[in-house]
Amino acid sequence: MGLTKIDLEKIYRLMIKARVLETRLIKMSKSDDGYFWIGGPGEEAFNVPLGLLIQKGEGLDYDYCHFHYRASACLLAMGSPMIDSIRQMANRSSDPFSGGRNFVSHYAIKEWNIMPVTSPIEVQYVMAPGTAWAQKKHNANGITIVTGGDAGTAEGDFASCLQWSSRPNMELPILIIVTNNHYGISTPFDQVHGDSVIAKRAESFGIKWSTVNGNDPIASYKKLEEAMNYVRSEKKPFCLEAYVSRLHGHSSSSGGNRVENEIDCIEEFEGILIKEQILSEKDCVELKETYEKEALDALKQVREEPFPLADTVFQHIYKETK
Amino acid sequence: MASIAQAIRMALHKAETQLGVEDIFGEDVGPPLGGVFTCTQGLTKSWNTPLDERGIIGMAIGLAMAGQKPVAEIQFCDYIFNTIDLLKLAGNTCWSSHGQFPLQMVIMSPVGTGIHGSIYHSHSFESMATHIPGLKVVLPSNPLDTYGLLISAVKDPNPVLFLYPKALIRVQGSEKIPGEPLDPKELSSRIDAPIENRKSWSPDWPMLEEHEVEIGKASLLRKGSSLTVISYARTLPLCVQAADQLKTQGHSIEVIDLRTLIPWDESLVYKSVQKTGRVLIVNEDTEVTNFGEHLLRKINEHCFYFLQTPPKLLAGVNTPGIGLAWTLEQSQVPQLQSIQEHMKNLCELSA
Ligand SMILES: Cc1ncc(C[n+]2csc(CCOP(=O)(O)OP(=O)(O)O)c2C)c(N)n1
Numbered sequence: 113m114g115l116t117k118i119d120l121e122k123i124y125r126l127m128i129k130a131r132v133l134e135t136r137l138i139k140m141s142k143s144d145d146g147y148f149w150i151g152g153p154g155e156e157a158f159n160v161p162l163g164l165l166i167q168k169g170e171g172l173d174y175d176y177c178h179f180h181y182r183a184s185a186c187l188l189a190m191g192s193p194m195i196d197s198i199r200q201m202a203n204r205s206s207d208p209f210s211g212g213r214n215f216v217s218h219y220a221i222k223e224w225n226i227m228p229v230t231s232p233i234e235v236q237y238v239m240a241p242g243t244a245w246a247q248k249k250h251n252a253n254g255i256t257i258v259t260g261g262d263a264g265t266a267e268g269d270f271a272s273c274l275q276w277s278s279r280p281n282m283e284l285p286i287l288i289i290v291t292n293n294h295y296g297i298s299t300p301f302d303q304v305h306g307d308s309v310i311a312k313r314a315e316s317f318g319i320k321w322s323t324v325n326g327n328d329p330i331a332s333y334k335k336l337e338e339a340m341n342y343v344r345s346e347k348k349p350f351c352l353e354a355y356v357s358r359l360h361g362h363s364s365s366s367g368g369n370r371v372e373n374e375i376d377c378i379e380e381f382e383g384i385l386i387k388e389q390i391l392s393e394k395d396c397v398e399l400k401e402t403y404e405k406e407a408l409d410a411l412k413q414v415r416e417e418p419f420p421l422a423d424t425v426f427q428h429i430y431k432e433t434k
Numbered sequence: 435m436a437s438i439a440q441a442i443r444m445a446l447h448k449a450e451t452q453l454g455v456e457d458i459f460g461e462d463v464g465p466p467l468g469g470v471f472t473c474t475q476g477l478t479k480s481w482n483t484p485l486d487e488r489g490i491i492g493m494a495i496g497l498a499m500a501g502q503k504p505v506a507e508i509q510f511c512d513y514i515f516n517t518i519d520l521l522k523l524a525g526n527t528c529w530s531s532h533g534q535f536p537l538q539m540v541i542m543s544p545v546g547t548g549i550h551g552s553i554y555h556s557h558s559f560e561s562m563a564t565h566i567p568g569l570k571v572v573l574p575s576n577p578l579d580t581y582g583l584l585i586s587a588v589k590d591p592n593p594v595l596f597l598y599p600k601a602l603i604r605v606q607g608s609e610k611i612p613g614e615p616l617d618p619k620e621l622s623s624r625i626d627a628p629i630e631n632r633k634s635w636s637p638d639w640p641m642l643e644e645h646e647v648e649i650g651k652a653s654l655l656r657k658g659s660s661l662t663v664i665s666y667a668r669t670l671p672l673c674v675q676a677a678d679q680l681k682t683q684g685h686s687i688e689v690i691d692l693r694t695l696i697p698w699d700e701s702l703v704y705k706s707v708q709k710t711g712r713v714l715i716v717n718e719d720t721e722v723t724n725f726g727e728h729l730l731r732k733i734n735e736h737c738f739y740f741l742q743t744p745p746k747l748l749a750g751v752n753t754p755g756i757g758l759a760w761t762l763e764q765s766q767v768p769q770l771q772s773i774q775e776h777m778k779n780l781c782e783l784s785a
Contacts, residue, residue, distance in 0.1 A: 172500060211532035220531035227499055228531045232519055238488050242496015242504075249456065272489040279484070428529050429568055431536035431591040 115333060117390050123164070123329050124385055125399060127156035127378050130185035132403040133194050134360070136411065137201050137216055141364040145411065146201040149364035151217045152182030154357035155291055157377035158326035161333035162257075162289075163189025165340055168224050172252035176225045176243035178236035180259045180291065181217040183229070190224060194403075195410035202411075205420040211428075212420040225254070233264040237273035237288070244277065244284035248347060255343045259289040263296030265310050277349035278317040285347040287339055288314070291326060293358040297366065314351035326354030327377040435606045436614055436621060438598055441577035442473040442542070443625060444611065445584035446505065447639050450479040453588050457497060459483050460490055460507030460542075466632050470509055471544060471603050475627045476637035487513055491520040491541065495527070498537035503588060508543040511559040511597065518562070524593040525568030540587045540594050545573070546668045546718055547767050548601025553755035555600075556763070558719035560667075563595050564695050564728070570649055571696040573597045575670040577607035579693055582647030590649060599667040612643035652699035654706070658688035661781050662706040664729060665716040666692040669768050673716055676774035685781045695725055703729070704736045711742035712780050718767035721749040742785035748776050 115123075134153040141149035152159060163186035167175045179186065184197060200207040201216040209220045209228075220228035227243070230236060236258050244256035258273065277284040290310050294301050307313065311321040320342065324335040332354060339350045357374040361367055385391045436444065449455040456479055460469070464482040468475030483490050487508055494506040508514045514521075521541075528536040547556040563571045570592055574580040580598060587594035606618055615621045624638040647653075655670075656677050665673045670691050677687040688706050692698055707713045713733055715726040726747040733745055750756075750767045757763060 176500065207532075209532070210530055213532065214530055218530075220534055222531070222534040228527055228535055230523060230530075232523070235492070235520060235523060238492025238520065239496040239499065240492075241489070242493045242498070242502075243500045244496070245457075245493065246497055246500035246502050269488060269492070272484075272486050272492065275484050275486065276489050276493065428531075428533035430570075431528060432533060 115330060120385060120390055123160050123333070124381055124391065126160045126163070126189045127185065127329065127381065128399050129194070129403045130156045130160065130188050131378055132400060132407055133188065133197055134184060136407040137197065138360060138364070138368045140198070140201050140411070141368060145415070146203070146216070148215050149201070149368055150181050150215060150362070152184045154293070154359035154374065154377065155182050155326065156185040157329040157381060158291060158332045158354045158356055159183060159185035160189045161329055161336050162186050165333070165336050166190060166257065167254060170223045170225055172247050172250050172254055174225050174254045176227060176240070176247070176254060176256040178227045178240040178243070178256070178258040179219065179229050180236070180261060181229050181231070182291065183219065183259065184217060187219055187226070192221070194407055195414065198407065198410045198414050199417065202414045203419065204414055204417045205424070206414070206417045211424070234260055234267035234269040236260060238269045240273060240286055241276040241284055244286040248282070248284055255285040255287060255340065257287045257289065259291060262290055262292040262294065262301050262310060263299065265290055266305065274314055274317045274319060274351070278319050283348040285343050286349045287343050288349060288351040290353045291356045292353055293356050295358060295362070297362045309353065311351045311353035314349070319349045319351050321351040321353070323353045323355065326356035327375045327380065329377065329381055435608065435616070435618055436577045436611055437606055438574070438577050438580045438603045439471055439473045440621060440625060441580040441607070441611060442584060442598070443475055443477065444614070444639065444642060445581045445588070446474060446477055448585060448642065449505065449588045450477055453503070455479060455503050455505055455588060457481070457502065458505045459493065461485055461509045463507050468627060469507065471600070472626070473542070474507070476625060487517050488520060491517040491524065494539045494541060495520065495524055495537060498539040498593070499535060503538050505540045505542065505588065508541065510555055511543040511545045512554045512557040514543055514559060521563070521566050521569065521595070525566045528592070529568055536591050537593045538591045540596050542596045542598070544600040544603065545597045546599045546601055547756055547763055548599070548668050550758060550760070550763065551600070551756065552758035556756035558717070558750065560597060560695055560717070561719045561723060561725045563597070564725050568593065569696060570594045570694070571597065572649055572694045573599070573666050574693055575599060575602060575667050575691055576609070578609045578611055578645070579647050579653065579691070581611045582645045583649065583693065586646050586649050594649070601668040602671070612645050614640050614642060647693065649694050650697040650699060652693055652702045653691045654688070654702065655691050656687060656689040658686040658710065660685060660710055661687045661712040661714060661777060662690065662710045663687055663714045663716060663777060664690045664692055664703060666695070667717065669716045669718055669773065672768070672770045672773050676770060676777055679774060680777055680781070685778070687777060687781070700732065700736075703733065707733055707737040708740040711740050711785070713741070713745045714776055714780055715747045716749075716768055716773055718750045720752045721747065722752045724749045743780055743783045746776065746780060748773065
């Protein structure tokens with residue numbers, strides 16, 4: 113299957129790490145340590161492979177990432193430390209993404225081409241063609257990757273993305289991803305959508321597309337690798353829809369509690385790894401405990417860090433000139 | 435002398451050849467048309483987009499995120515409204531990312547009445563635009579300032595909304611852009627695309643000298659001692675005309691072209707109002723929550739004890755649109771006569 117035992121173990125480790133982080137963030141939202149929570153528990157099997165496959169760096173020769181707010185597992189796979197998400201959750205001035213200004217999971221990392229995650233749904237899909245066009249013009253090595261949910265694809269911005277990515281002779285090197293968890297906040301997808309396969313919309317723009325079981329990390333890795341290789345070598349768009357789970361509801365606004373009846377990609381993958389004797393049950397438990405300790409230690413440290421000073425609100429309205 | 439359309443073209447020519455602009459785009463902006471108002475004719479980096487305003491602003495933001503310096507056009511500001519949340523994002527991305535992502539980008543769009551544009555080719559947008567923190571907003575009223583402000587906008591590391599008054603697009607300036615040919619016929623023959631055989635045509639750009647207008651600096655067009663008039667865009671030349679006429683009747687009126695709304699030139703305005711003690715603000719946006727009301731509030735706070743008469747705003751009436759019939763349009767936005775009457779009344783009002 114192309115992935116070595118070491119790769120599988122690494123993917124599993126990152127999946128666990130992401131889940132532990134999200135669980136800690138949810139706890140914080142239910143305590144005095146933070147306010148609103150939104151994130152990606154349930155999407156680890158898709159997001160870890162995505163993070164691992166991204167060419168990380170700054171500028172046109174690296175991949176531009178226009179992420180949805182459920183990308184924590186991508187970020188960890190790319191090497192972002194847990195503590196940074198905890199800092200953002202705790203709205204401390206040490207939050208490297210927004211300096212205590214924005215919700216958790218609203219990443220922004222200039223040195224890694226992580227474009228600021230936005231709250232307005234779907235706007236990343238109209239901005240992504242901009243970075244992709246810059247890459248196309250300069251015949252750069254990087255590609256553009258954009259992710260978002262299923263409900264948001266009803267916005268015109270999703271159609272705009274397909275439209276602008278497929279202009280004749282100006283096709284863009286862009287991987288257009290939809291992580292389909294079958295819900296908006298509470299509205300089921302098929303209650304308000306006449307079409308069933310979102311990625312198929314790409315077909316009428318002449319864009320290649322596919323779907324994948326986003327609960328299967330091996331299938332996700334393979335499919336992502338294929339899609340990215342295509343976008344990189346052909347410099348053309350590809351649309352990929354991944355079916356994922358939403359294990360703690362939409363956000364803390366709907367309680368953030370663990371839901372029933374959704375596949376848990378970690379439980380499934382763990383079962384396979386144990387069966388294949390790649391890991392033992394004990395390994396899994398220990399791994400989880402290690403990350404839990406890391407998250408808790410990070411929280412303890414963050415609690416000691418200061419909030420941003422009130423008068424800093426006037427910083428960065430415009431580019432600061434030194 | 436150049437028109438505003440020609441000044442925009444010449445500024446963008448400089449932008450694409452010397453200032454690192456690689457993309458000038460919008461609906462019908464590229465060849466063969468070069469913009470519905472011809473503002474982008476003859477440029478080499480101009481291209482046509484799909485008819486999708488959100489796509490246009492999104493493209494500009496994405497390019498700016500990648501460190502490019504895009505210049506995007508929204509064909510009429512009447513069609514910019516569905517992009518407001520993207521303009522919000524253009525304005526807040528630097529702040530939300532704690533300074534990581536300043537967006538160097540220019541969005542151009544023509545505004546206002548004056549071409550019998552009826553409901554959807556007459557809107558003003560500046561008051562709404564000034565409600566989007568993080569953007570800079572400029573609105574020149576003559577070709578020289580158009581050139582200088584557009585150069586500054588392109589060089590600015592922040593998002594700049596460059597609005598320009600439709601009614602004045604073809605009006606020749608009274609001041610020369612340094613280096614432009616004096617004879618308007620010569621300029622036209624060199625940079626206006628011919629109606630036919632456009633494919634083989636290319637412009638012969640004049641060599642212009644450096645000229646920039648600093649964003650945030652107003653221009654004092656008439657000096658006076660008894661009234662300060664603050665305006666911009668279409669109504670500005672009318673204010674100048676009215677002041678000149680009233681001068682013959684013995685009224686000494688100071689006229690300020692604000693030119694840039696965000697940031698605006700507070701010190702010039704306060705100095706003038708503190709000297710004259712009377713102030714009239716003129717623009718054509720609808721009067722409720724009008725940018726002029728912000729100016730009035732600040733003037734009240736900074737010049738209250740200098741004021742001899744109530745400060746006044748003359749603006750567009752608060753109707754859902756501008757009517758097509760000239761009788762309607764003329765009554766809805768300030769015209770020479772109403773401006774002159776307001777000026778005269780204020781001058782003659784006893785302190
Ligand atoms: C433009 C916009 N409309 C509404 C909202 C409120 N809202 C936040 S998340 C959400 C549902 C999004 O569903 P989907 O696109 O499927 O993404 P998911 O959260 O399921 O990953 C809504 C309606 C918003 N943030 N932005």
